[in-house]
Amino acid sequence: MEITPHFQPGQIVYLEHGDRRLYAEVIQVVLPRQLCWVRPLLLVIYSLEAPLTNDLRESSDLLWPLSLFQPALDTEVISILSEVLTKQAKSEIDTIVAKQRLHEFVDKLWQAYKDEAKN
Numbered sequence: 001m002e003i004t005p006h007f008q009p010g011q012i013v014y015l016e017h018g019d020r021r022l023y024a025e026v027i028q029v030v031l032p033r034q035l036c037w038v039r040p041l042l043l044v045i046y047s048l049e050a051p052l053t054n055d056l057r058e059s060s061d062l063l064w065p066l067s068l069f070q071p072a073l074d075t076e077v078i079s080i081l082s083e084v085l086t087k088q089a090k091s092e093i094d095t096i097v098a099k100q101r102l103h104e105f106v107d108k109l110w111q112a113y114k115d116e117a118k119n
Contacts, residue, residue: 007026007029007036007066007069007071008026009026009027009028009029010025010026011025011026011071012024012025012026012041012071012072012074012077013025013026013036013038013069013070013072014069014070014072015064015068015069015070015105015109016070017105017108017109017112018108019045019046019047020043020044020045020046020105021043021044021046022040022042022043022056022102022105023040023041023042023043023044023072023077023080024038024039024040024041024062025038025039025041026038027039027061029066030063030066031066034065034066034067035063035064035065035066036063036064036065036069037061037062037063038061038062038063038064038069039057039061039062040056040057040059040060040061040062040102041055041056041057041081042054042055042056042080042081042084043056043098043101043102043105044080045101053080053083053084054097054098054101054102055084055094055095055098056099056102058095058099059098059099059102062106065113068109068113
């Protein structure tokens with residue numbers, strides 16, 4: 001029997017793939033379908049230099065398999081969110097680039113999830 005994470009609306013969770021981590025706010029957990037409805041907040045790309053943070057608060061919500069989410073630690077989220085909130089307003093180009101990076105992340109994560117399910 002699979003253990004289901006107990007997430008609450010408003011909780012910050014993340015999805016991770018490679019050097020990228022998507023932080024999102026839980027909107028609703030759909031237990032019968034084992035899905036989690038989340039609102040993306042940030043996509044962080046970790047590298048040898050400083051992490052690259054993409055503000056995704058204007059992007060679309062996601063409905064994703066519940067088992068892939070991990071709870072985010074308050075200490076890590078607060079520092080990242082405070083960095084984004086103190087920046088100047090985003091340009092339209094920044095918003096488009098952030099949405100493209102989210103789309104690429106979701107595509108790669110979904111492919112990895114499907115490949116893992118086959119094995």
